Amino acid sequence: MCLTAKSVLGLWCSVWALWVPFCGTVQGQAGNSDSCFVANARFISEVWSKVGAVDCLKCHRQGGDAEDSRFVLHALGLESSKQQQSIHAKNLKAFQRMAAEKVNGQSLLLQKVVGGLSHGGEKVVEANSTSFKLLKTFVERRHDIETSQLSVPTPSVSPSSVSPSSVPQELVSEPFFTDVILLNPKRLLRKATLSLAGRLPSPAEQAAVVEGRLDSIEPILLQLMTEDAFYVRLRESFNDIFLTHGVDGNPDSTVLSYEHFEKTRLWYQDYDLSHIEDEKERRQAGYQIAGDYRAALLEEPMRLVEYIVRQNRPMTEIVTADYIMVSPYTSRGYGVFDEVKDQFKDPENPFEFIPLRLGALKGRGQKEDQDSESGFYPHAGVLSTFQYLSRYPTTETNRNRLRARMYYQHFLGVDVLELATRVSDAAAVSEKYETPTMEAPECVVCHTTLDPVAGLFQDYWRFDRNFAIYGKRHEGWFDDMFQAGFEGEELPEADRWRALQWLGERTAKDPRFAIVMAEHAYYLLTGRRPLLAPSDLDDPLFEAKFRAWKTLRCQTESVARGLVQGGFDFKRAIVTWVLSDFYRADAFSIADASPVRLAELDDVGVVRMLSPEQLERKISAVFGRSWGQLNGQTAMLYGGIDSKEVTERASDPGGAMGAIQRTLSNDVACRNVAYDFSRSRGDRILFPNLDPDVLPGVDQKSDALIRSTIAHLHWRILGRDDAVDSDAVAQTFDLFSAVIADASLVKNLDQREAWTCRQGLESPVPDPNYTVRSWRAVVTYLLRQEGFLYE
C-alpha cells in the first residue's frame, strides 16, 4: 500500500476531526442532549468545527508537520468541559492572531489557506468554497468574537450567503429528540433482552421494571450480561469488526505455524480413537475433532474479548492483555495441554477457554527463536494473536501497512483510506521521488503516522508458505520507511522484543481508544457505525446533518467518558447506550415534518434488519424452539458474512431475502401453530387461553377471546403492546375471520391441517372449521412484519 495522494492531507485532517470532541457534557435523557452545545459559541460551531478541525489541525499541531510554524492549534481529547473551553480559547486566539496579520494588505490566513505565500500544506480550501467564506467572515468580524464569549451561545456568524440554513439549529430549535417517541421501559426491556441475550424478559424481570423508571432496567441489563447468550452476541459483533474468523486456510496451519508448532499443531491426526470400533464412525469422530479444533482456534481472539467483558476486566486489555485464551483442543496445538489440563473443568470440551501466557516461541532452528526478555510471548491482547496477524497478513511490498491500517481502524477508529481526495498526478509523484512515502509531501503526511506503526509489527514478518507469522526480515527492517514508533514517539530499541505491548500501552491511554470502544458498543447494538461528519458545506441540509452528527457524537463521547471514568467497563458502555435516546427512539410524532427535520432524524432509531443469527435466536425466544434453516448458504443469501470475501452484513432486504422471509414465515408458522394447540394449555406459548373451536362472529365473548389472543400474539411476536380494541388488532382479526369465511365457501376441504404442519404434535389437532389454518395464516402474517424481522 502506498498513500500517494497529495490531498491525503485533507483525508488525515478529516480523520483527525473525528476525534475532536465538541461536547463538554452529554445527557442521556430525552430533550436535553443539546445541552452539550451550550459551550459552543460561533467560533466553535463555524470556524473550528468546519474548518479548523477539518482542514488545519493535522499539520498545525504539536507533532504535526507545521508544529514549528507560528500557527499551532490544540486537539481535544476527553477533557472536562472546563478544560475543553480552555483549549478552545487557545485555538481561538491562534486564529485571531493569524487573522489579524496581513501581507501585502491581505489577510495572511486567507492567503495561506488557498496555498499562497508558500504555504507548506499548499492549497487546503478552494478560494470560493464555503470553508473559505467562513474564514473570510471570521477575519472580517474577528473583533466581535472574544474569548470570553466562548461560553455564551450566540447567533451564527455565517451569513445567508455562506450557508443555506445559516443559523445553527441547536441555538434556536427544540431539543433534538423533542418530537421523537421513545420506548417505554417495558418495551425497552423486551428489546434489550432480545438483542443482548436472545430471549424474552422473564415475568420477574417484567415485574421489576417500574413504569417510567429507566433506572429500574439497569440491574436487569447487568444481570443478563452474565448469561452465555450475551457472549455469543458479543463475540459475533466483535468478529463483525475484527473479522478474525476469516483467517484463510486451515487454521491449524495458518494460525499455528510450521516453524514454531510443527510437532504439535496436527495433534488430532495422532489422537487415539481406537476405542471406536467401527471404522466409519472412527473416521467421523476424527473429522469432528479436527473441525472443532479448527473452530476453536478461530474463536480464540473473540474468546479473549468475552473473557475481558465477562470477568469485568478493563476493556483496555483488548490491546494490553498479557495472555491468550486456549481450549483443551487448542492448547494441544500449542503443545501446552499437559501444563494446563487441570485448569479445565472438562478437558474434553473443545470450547472451554482459559487464559494462558504462552512461552516465547521456539523455532525449528535457533535463529527462529523469539526474542523475549521475559521468557514469554509478548502478548498485547487481540493485536498480537496469531489469528489477527494471519487475518491481516503482509507482503514484501505492503510492509505491514495493512496491519497498521487495521490497527488504526479497529483500536483508534481512524480509517486512513475511508475518504481520500485526488492528487493532480499521482503517477508523476510516484515517478518523481525515489521514496515517495518519505519525500513527497502528499505521501509523507500519512506515512509519517502509518509507517511507524507498521514498523512495530516488523518482527511478525514471515508470510511464506510455512506461515511462520513470527520472524524477522533477513535483510533487516526497511530503511526507506519512517522507523518504528507511535505518533511521534520512537520505539526504544530495548522494547523492540515487546513492540506490540509497547503499542498497546499507548493505545489504551489514547483518547481515541475510548471513543472507538464506545463506537464498537454502538455497533453491537445497532449493527452500524456512527454517522460520519458531513463534509459538504454547500449541501442545503448541511446544518441538519451536522446537528445529527454532533448529537450522536456527543452521546458517543459521553459513553467514552463513562468508560474512562469507570475503568473501561464495557458492560457499562452498553447499558449507557441502551438507556440513551438513540437506542430508545421508537417513533415520530410529526406527520408533515420538514426536510430539515427529516434530515436530522435520518439515522435515528435502531431499525436494524436482524442478521441470520439474530433471527434464529429470536425464533427460539418467541416460539421456544429454533427454525434451524438460517445457516450455511441460506445465511449468506440472507445477508450474512463469511468474514473473508463478504465482510459487511446486508442492511436492506432484496428480492432473494424477501423470498427467504416468506419461506421463514410460512414454515415457522407451519411448525408451531398446530403444535402449540396440541399441547396442554399450561404449556402453550401462542394460544394459552384459547382452543381451535372458538370461532369469530359467534358471540361477543368469542370475539373478545380471539382479540385478546391476537393482542397476545402481537406482543409475543412483534413486541407491540396493542390494545384489544386497537386498529392493529382489528386488522389481524379481520384476516383471521376472512380466511375462515373463505374456507367455508370451499367444498371438500380437508378437515385436518396440512400434512407437513401436523407432524410431531403432542396430541391430535383436528381442524374442521379451518381455525387452525386460519391462525397459521395470522402467525404467517405477523412473522412477515418489520416488528418481527427488524430490531
Add this chain to the structure above:
Amino acid sequence: MNDHLERRRFLKACVAAGLGFADPLSHVNGATVDQGQELPTYEGPYYIVFNASGGWDTTYLMDPKGVGGINRLYQEGEIQSHGQHRFAPTAESKEGGISNEDFYKEFGSELLVFNGLDYSVNNHAPCSRYMATGKLDSLAYPTFAALVAACKGQACPLSFLTFGNYSATGNLVAMSRVPYLPSLRRIANADSISGNLQSPYHDDFALRRIEQAMEQRFASRADKPLLPRQRRADNMLYAAQVNSKALSRVTPHLPTEIPKQRLAKQAEIALASFKAGICVSANLSIGQFDSHANNDRDQMKLIPELLEGIAYLLRRAEELQIREKIVVIAQSEMGRTPAYNSGHGKDHWSIGSMMFLGPGVQGDRVIGRTDEKQFAVPFNAERLVPDAVGGIRIRPEHLHQSLRELAGIVDHPHSAAFPLGIKNTERLIGLWGV
C-alpha cells in the same frame, strides 16, 4: 384479484408511503406488465460490470508497451492488432482462459477501449470506490450498477446483483447477493413446502388474504408519521417480499450443469435473472490481480480468466437470445507500475483503462492514450483526441457521466441526487460513437 390491479395497488401504496421512487413503472424503461404475471418484467438493456479486483496490468491487455522494460514477456515489435485495437500478445504466455488474440478476434469489432484513465490515487479501497461510483471522496454515492438498477428497475426483485467488489447502493435499491446457483432454485418458490409447487403452505384463498392484509397494513402505515429509517425499512421490506414472488421466473433459465469457472458461475446467475426480467444490473468480480509478488505469472493467469468470463457471458447471452441487450463494462481499480519491483512484481499505478461493449457502443475503437512511460496523455474531451498541451485528465467521473448518458439516466432524479460535477466542456461527447 386481478394481478394487474394488485400491482397497481402496490404501486399506489408505494407512492403513498413516499417510497424512494415515485412510481417505479415510470422509470422501468421497456418494462411491460404481463397480465399473466404479478410483476412487470424488465426487458433490458442489462448492465454488467466486470471487476478485475486488485489492479490489472493494462500493458498486458489493451494498452501494450513493450518498451522501457515495462513488459518482460514481449517487445514492442510483437504487439498485436485487430482493427483499431492494439493489444499485448498473450497466446504464448497465458495460463488457462483465453488469449488476447482470441478475445479481440471474436469481440474486437464491438469493443471500445479507453486508455489513459487517471484514478488519482493508488490505494485499493478509495480506488475501488472511485471506479465503482465516479466519486472519490464520498461514501454515500451508489455504484453505477446500483444507480442504473434504481433508475430503471427499482421494483425488480434482484434489480442489482453483486458478487463482490465495492457495491454501495446510496440507499436507492437493495443489493442482492446470490452467490450460489442452487440457492436460487431453493428460494424461487417461497410459498411452497421445499419449493414444490404441488405443496403450497397455504390454500390459495388464505395466501391471498395474507397478501391483502400485508398490503392494507403497509398502506395504513404510510399515513402514520415514522422515523426516516422506519419508513425506509417499511418500504424495502414490503417491496422485497412482494417482488420476491417473481423469483420463480428464474428457474427455467438456470443451467442444468453448473460451470466451474468463477466468472461463469456468476454470469449464469446474472443471465438467468436478466432473462427472467427481474434484474437490471450485475457486478461480477474476480480478485487476486494485486500482483506485487510476481506480476507476469499472476496477470497471465488472471487476464485470460477475465476475458474468458466476458466471452462466456456473451456467448451464453447469445444462446439465451439477450446478447443484443447486454452492456459490458470491464474495469479495475488501478493499473500496475511501469517498472518491476525486486520481487518481479508490479506495484500500484494510478493510470489505467476501461473496456465497453454492447448496445449503444460503437466498437473497434480506442479512445485516450498513455505515453511510452505509461503516463496519461491529457485529453481533449470535446474532440475526443489526446491533447498534451490543452487537454484535461480524464478521471472516473468523466466516464461515469458518459455511462449515465449511455444508460439514459442523466436526468433521472436519482442521478441528480448524486451529481458528478462534470462541466459541459469536459463531457466526453461522442464517446459512444453512435
